[in-house]
Amino acid sequence: MEIILAFIVGLLYAAGIYLMLRRSLVKLVIGLVLLGNGVNLLIFLLGGLVRGNPPIITGTESVLGQIYADPVPQALILTAIVISFGLQSFAIVLIKRAYIVVNTDDLDKIHSTEEDDDY
Amino acid sequence: MITNLIILPVLLQFSLAIILLFFWKKIEIQKKLSIVGSILSVIVAGTLFNTVYGSEILTLQAGGWMAPFGISFVADAFSTTMILLASLSSAAVSMFSIVTIKKARMKFGYFPSFHFLVMGLNGAFLTGDIFNLYVWFEVIIISSFVFITLGGKKVQIEGAVKYFTLNFLASMVFLTAIAVLYGLAGSLNMADLSGKIKSIENQGLVQVTAILFLVGFGIKSAIFPLYFWLPDSYHTPQAAISSIFAGLLTKVGIYALLRVFSLVFIPDEFMKTLVVILAGLTLVSGGLGALVQTNMRKMFSYLIVCHIGYMIGGLGMFTVAALSGAVFYLIHDIIIKTNLFLIGGLVYKINGELNMKRMGGIYANYPALSLLIAVPLFSLVGVPPLSGFWPKIDLFAESFTTSNYFLLGCFIFGSIITLLVITRFWSEAFWKKMENRERRPHIRYYDQAPAYEKALLIIPILFLSLISLYIGIGAENIFRLSDTIATELVDNSAYINAVLGLSK
Amino acid sequence: MRHLTFRTATTFLLPLLLLFSVFILLRGHYLPGGGFVGGIIAAIAFVLHAFAFGLRHTRKLLRVSPMLLMPTGLALAVLAAMLPFLQGLPIMTSLWLNEPLPVVGLAGSALLFDAGVYLAVLGVALTIIFTISESV
Numbered sequence: 148m149e150i151i152l153a154f155i156v157g158l159l160y161a162a163g164i165y166l167m168l169r170r171s172l173v174k175l176v177i178g179l180v181l182l183g184n185g186v187n188l189l190i191f192l193l194g195g196l197v198r199g200n201p202p203i204i205t206g207t208e209s210v211l212g213q214i215y216a217d218p219v220p221q222a223l224i225l226t227a228i229v230i231s232f233g234l235q236s237f238a239i240v241l242i243k244r245a246y247i248v249v250n251t252d253d254l255d256k257i258h259s260t261e262e263d264d265d266y
Numbered sequence: 267m268i269t270n271l272i273i274l275p276v277l278l279q280f281s282l283a284i285i286l287l288f289f290w291k292k293i294e295i296q297k298k299l300s301i302v303g304s305i306l307s308v309i310v311a312g313t314l315f316n317t318v319y320g321s322e323i324l325t326l327q328a329g330g331w332m333a334p335f336g337i338s339f340v341a342d343a344f345s346t347t348m349i350l351l352a353s354l355s356s357a358a359v360s361m362f363s364i365v366t367i368k369k370a371r372m373k374f375g376y377f378p379s380f381h382f383l384v385m386g387l388n389g390a391f392l393t394g395d396i397f398n399l400y401v402w403f404e405v406i407i408i409s410s411f412v413f414i415t416l417g418g419k420k421v422q423i424e425g426a427v428k429y430f431t432l433n434f435l436a437s438m439v440f441l442t443a444i445a446v447l448y449g450l451a452g453s454l455n456m457a458d459l460s461g462k463i464k465s466i467e468n469q470g471l472v473q474v475t476a477i478l479f480l481v482g483f484g485i486k487s488a489i490f491p492l493y494f495w496l497p498d499s500y501h502t503p504q505a506a507i508s509s510i511f512a513g514l515l516t517k518v519g520i521y522a523l524l525r526v527f528s529l530v531f532i533p534d535e536f537m538k539t540l541v542v543i544l545a546g547l548t549l550v551s552g553g554l555g556a557l558v559q560t561n562m563r564k565m566f567s568y569l570i571v572c573h574i575g576y577m578i579g580g581l582g583m584f585t586v587a588a589l590s591g592a593v594f595y596l597i598h599d600i601i602i603k604t605n606l607f608l609i610g611g612l613v614y615k616i617n618g619e620l621n622m623k624r625m626g627g628i629y630a631n632y633p634a635l636s637l638l639i640a641v642p643l644f645s646l647v648g649v650p651p652l653s654g655f656w657p658k659i660d661l662f663a664e665s666f667t668t669s670n671y672f673l674l675g676c677f678i679f680g681s682i683i684t685l686l687v688i689t690r691f692w693s694e695a696f697w698k699k700m701e702n703r704e705r706r707p708h709i710r711y712y713d714q715a716p717a718y719e720k721a722l723l724i725i726p727i728l729f730l731s732l733i734s735l736y737i738g739i740g741a742e743n744i745f746r747l748s749d750t751i752a753t754e755l756v757d758n759s760a761y762i763n764a765v766l767g768l769s770k
Numbered sequence: 771m772r773h774l775t776f777r778t779a780t781t782f783l784l785p786l787l788l789l790f791s792v793f794i795l796l797r798g799h800y801l802p803g804g805g806f807v808g809g810i811i812a813a814i815a816f817v818l819h820a821f822a823f824g825l826r827h828t829r830k831l832l833r834v835s836p837m838l839l840m841p842t843g844l845a846l847a848v849l850a851a852m853l854p855f856l857q858g859l860p861i862m863t864s865l866w867l868n869e870p871l872p873v874v875g876l877a878g879s880a881l882l883f884d885a886g887v888y889l890a891v892l893g894v895a896l897t898i899i900f901t902i903s904e905s906v
Contacts, residue, residue: 167431167435172427175431179431179434179435179438182435182438183438186438186441186442186445189442189445189446190441190444190445190448192449193445193446193448193449194448194449195449219448219454220448223397223444223448225806226397226401227441229806230401230404233408233894234404234408234434234437236898236902237408237411237430238430238434239902240901240902241411241415241423241426241427241430242427243905244415244418244423245423245424245426245427248418248419248420248423249420249423249424254427257424257427257428258424259420259421259424269860270855270860270861273861277848277851277852277861280844280848281848284841284844284845284848285841287837287840287841287844288838288841290837326860326861327860328860328861328862329860329861329862329863329864330859330860330863
């Protein structure tokens with residue numbers, strides 16, 4: 148299972164970075180989304196995978212007996228997902244706005260911050 | 267109860283932002299609340315600083331969960347100093363924005379976002395947990411996204427695309443580093459990590475993680491070669507916004523670097539050399555960038571990049587004296603860079619121009635004002651006995667004693683370039699004769715403004731200039747403070763003991 | 771999207787989903803669920819309604835602007851976080867009532883916090899979706 152996840156993480160990172168290097172604004176955002184998911188999976192993977200042992204102490208016991216699933220990475224991922232939800236919705240609105248204002252999807256044509264000296 | 271004082275700077279800004287959200291469209295109320303809240307936060311920050319400085323480190327375990335299992339908040343001399351500086355400069359900016367931010371922009375949540383931003387800064391300074399630091403960074407950048415797009419002009423949107431992409435990428439690199447670190451050490455508490463990281467067998471992977479952190483924070487604090495987004499985006503929003511970005515956003519990256527590299531990853535020879543080289547190149551490339559700009563605000567943006575090099579250089583040498591210099595420079599830089607962009611805003615109000623070639627005549631028309639502006643400009647250059655001079659002595663001397671001659675050269679180069687750039691700015695904007703130019707209708711010029719607006723433009727600059735003067739003339743006190751901080755950074759046992767609740 | 775079947779189904783689904791979201795919110799402390807998921811489910815209910823009847827009707831149904839839900843939710847959450855101050859405990863310490871409430875069960879400051887999260891998430895999600903769909 149770990150090896151499959153490792154490959155998926157690698158694939159998501161590679162795809163994310165590849166898409167970010169393309170010239171299209173839309174692909175840039177898709178790349179960012181993929182990269183974010185790759186990071187989340189990486190946290191999940193590196194936290195250690197344990198099947199079917201939630202960290203819940205049942206009524207009669209006082210400590211956890213077996214090896215249990217670490218809840219911390221899951222909390223981290225949940226936080227990261229919520230944050231990237233906000234960032235991605237911002238990104239979508241931003242590229243839509245950028246398309247209206249700049250009237251291009253081509254990142255190479257976005258260069259008035261370098262040339263326009265009067266702003 | 268005393269420990270809850272730690273979280274008060276965060277809570278105050280948070281509550282303020284929530285209250286402001288309730289008054290979404292009523293900007294007159296928002297303005298007043300923002301001023302009152304900012305002054306309150308200065309008082310709170312001052313109290314916290316007073317409680318911590320000179321006595322022991324305060325910690326707060328959120329929810330009563332013991333460290334390293336819960337989230338710790340730590341107030342030591344370094345973090346409380348940063349909070350004090352952040353609240354001082356944000357109070358000044360809050361006042362400045364009342365008259366400079368356009369009404370239409372204020373209606374889109376300028377003030378709530380402003381206080382969310384300051385909340386994020388305070389949280390980042392206080393937290394003792396590395397994932398929590400990530401969360402505060404996100405709070406900061408999400409609020410800054412609001413700022414950078416506020417107005418929605420073409421240049422702004424283009425700047426925002428670059429700013430967003432690079433900051434998102436930095437966050438992802440940072441998060442990757444946290445993931446690897448958690449996989450390696452099984453902890454997120456920085457004090458706890460400090461002990462655990464040494465006992466990890468695979469030190470090679472630790473080194474890689476350290477580099478990941480360096481890249482993540484490096485993008486945020488704009489060090490060479492990761493700074494290109496900064497001069498492309500910082501000049502696009504309005505002056506008040508740029509000044510809070512310039513003063514605090516890159517500096518929180520520096521703070522994180524200093525914190526993480528003194529607590530978790532103690533730099534070895536390779537790391538020191540790497541950071542020193544990066545610092546030197548940051549100084550040179552930022553300086554050269556500033557030299558060729560004719561746009562005032564772009565030039566200031568490159569100066570930010572240039573001066574980041576001093577602080578990174580101090581970190582790279584990693585001795586008590588060098589860190590003390592870096593911390594002193596950080597203290598000086600937060601105030602001065604905020605002020606510099608406020609001055610930029612004021613000059614724009616007077617001249618209606620951003621291109622330095624078309625400016626002029628400020629000294630002839632406003633001699634007293636020019637004298638006031640000269641104070642921060644001279645401090646920036648480092649004319650003794652003003653504030654920029656003192657940390658540079660420390661840094662220069664230390665780079666000489668640790669025989670980092672390359673860095674010394676870059677330090678001197680950076681200083682000379684700064685002098686050159688500021689002199690040029692002074693002669694172009696202040697001494698040169700202003701040609702009679704037509705006034706542009708959409709700008710509200712300084713001399714058309716009523717007296718109270720003029721006062722609100724001048725008071726923040728005066729306030730920050732006075733702080734700069736104090737840092738310069740009362741350098742003895744600041745030295746004592748920065749020495750305390752640097753000693754605590756190098757010998758981190760007090761911090762670790764305070765967080766983990768160990769006895770000394 | 772305005773098919774009769776869809777509209778009729780939505781009229782029944784809306785109260786059901788809202789009820790379900792509250793159920794998810796309340797069971798959240800020891801079982802899967804909580805304020806975030808509950809808020810998202812409630813948002814889905816309203817988004818579904820907006821698809822079926824149009825945004826204008828949904829706004830009317832909501833009565834309050836989703837923009838107002840955000841600060842209300844945040845204020846509740848901050849209040850819950852600050853309650854331990856009164857007893858001199860660190861921030862965000864869970865406080866519990868001595869007696870279980872009817873229907874809800876044993877409640878504490880965590881429930882107040884989650885209710886805040888519920889409202890904030892509902893407000894944020896609706897604001898985002900409404901804004902995007904209005905500007906298309």
